[in-house]
Amino acid sequence: MGVILTLARCLEYCTAIAGYRQRLAALLGVSVGTINGFYREMEDSWWLKEITKKKGIRKGYFEMNMLSPLRAPLLYVFCRVAKPRQVVETGVAEGFSSSFILAALEKNGKGRLYSIDLPNQPGQELLGAASTGWLIPGQLSGRWHLTLGPSKEKLPPLLDELGSIDLFYHDSDHSYENMMFEFHAALPRLADGGFVVSDDITDNRAFGDFCAQTRCRYARFFKFGILQYRAP
Numbered sequence: 001m002g003v004i005l006t007l008a009r010c011l012e013y014c015t016a017i018a019g020y021r022q023r024l025a026a027l028l029g030v031s032v033g034t035i036n037g038f039y040r041e042m043e044d045s046w047w048l049k050e051i052t053k054k055k056g057i058r059k060g061y062f063e064m065n066m067l068s069p070l071r072a073p074l075l076y077v078f079c080r081v082a083k084p085r086q087v088v089e090t091g092v093a094e095g096f097s098s099s100f101i102l103a104a105l106e107k108n109g110k111g112r113l114y115s116i117d118l119p120n121q122p123g124q125e126l127l128g129a130a131s132t133g134w135l136i137p138g139q140l141s142g143r144w145h146l147t148l149g150p151s152k153e154k155l156p157p158l159l160d161e162l163g164s165i166d167l168f169y170h171d172s173d174h175s176y177e178n179m180m181f182e183f184h185a186a187l188p189r190l191a192d193g194g195f196v197v198s199d200d201i202t203d204n205r206a207f208g209d210f211c212a213q214t215r216c217r218y219a220r221f222f223k224f225g226i227l228q229y230r231a232p
Ligand SMILES: C[S@@+](CC[C@H](N)C(=O)[O-])C[C@H]1O[C@@H](n2cnc3c(N)ncnc32)[C@H](O)[C@@H]1O
Pocket: 066, 072, 090, 091, 092, 093, 094, 095, 096, 097, 098, 116, 117, 118, 119, 120, 121, 124, 149, 150, 151, 152, 171, 172, 173, 178
């Protein structure tokens, strides 16, 4: 049974990887050359070398971890193209996604990342609260604000404080209820053309239902979903 599930996952990944740069380019309205350029820029970067060394994992197409081109690297390329000013993220853990977003903001020369994390949740017990985001290179932390606590409690006041945001990224508690709560909290705060990005959209139907409810343009990239908000 385990082998069948692994094979099914590999097949799903291989299907998703086919043509993902073309699909990302189409979603963002840029050329494939632009997308390729940002992937290359990231692959040659000092900060990616630092993260892979610290964590001791490999990057590449056949690794289905956070360094696969369809996960944290996609966030980097996405932020290099979209150039968001205010980004809100839920779920930091070791800090893969935060690092890639922060690296893109730094290269863009503008933008701030506001992250919320409730440490020590089931499956994440090995990370103490003190090590939330430990992978984030020190030189990238100048644009980062971290709030510790449950997103249900911390997200609404953070959004009130920020007013308008350009990108909301979900990667915290993947229960249907929490995903829907976060997506719907973020949506009215998105600037016209802003984005909701979610990891682990295959865990349940939350992202699909949210897209159906909002009738916004969206795309799926393996475990990632990206929705673009357009003001009516
Ligand atoms: C999948 S991990 C995040 C991985 C991270 N984005 C990365 O790229 O390395 C999920 C994180 O969300 C935290 N978390 C779980 N439930 C949460 C909640 N209700 N509010 C905020 N954070 C939560 C977990 O403790 C964990 O640190």
